[in-house]
Amino acid sequence: MRLRGLLTPLGSGNRYTGASKRIDYQRVQHFIMQQIKIFKAVDSEIGDLESQINRFLRKNKVRVLSISGNHSSSPSQSAGPMNTFSGGDVTIILLFEIEEAGR
Numbered sequence: 001m002r003l004r005g006l007l008t009p010l011g012s013g014n015r016y017t018g019a020s021k022r023i024d025y026q027r028v029q030h031f032i033m034q035q036i037k038i039f040k041a042v043d044s045e046i047g048d049l050e051s052q053i054n055r056f057l058r059k060n061k062v063r064v065l066s067i068s069g070n071h072s073s074s075p076s077q078s079a080g081p082m083n084t085f086s087g088g089d090v091t092i093i094l095l096f097e098i099e100e101a102g103r
Contacts, residue, residue, distance in 0.1 A: 032097050034065065039092040043071065049090060062096040069093065 037056065041049040057064070073088035 032099055034095065034097050037094045037096070039094065041090050043088050043090050046090065049092065053092060053094070056094075060098070062098050064094065064096050066095040067092065 039049055039053055039056075041052075069090065069092045071088055071090050
């Protein structure tokens with residue numbers, strides 16, 4: 001029974017040689033790490049929230065991958081059921097990449 005074909009990497013026409021690739025971690029200059037930052041405010045402070053996010057982006061010089069948000073209303077009892085513009089929380093989730101120097 002021949003098992004040589006099972007040791008061939010998928011998508012490769014080369015035979016398996018058994019030689020492993022070594023990574024020289026001393027020579028790695030930097031790596032990219034994904035992180036998240038969560039911003040939260042009330043909907044009456046949207047301008048301040050925008051300023052805070054823009055200040056964070058300018059200061060940290062990150063690469064933005066995704067921005068998503070949510071508005072959760074908090075209806076007040078005095079406003080009545082027909083008031084759809086009652087105050088609430090705004091949450092913004094920022095997914096970004098940052099380069100860090102190697103160790």
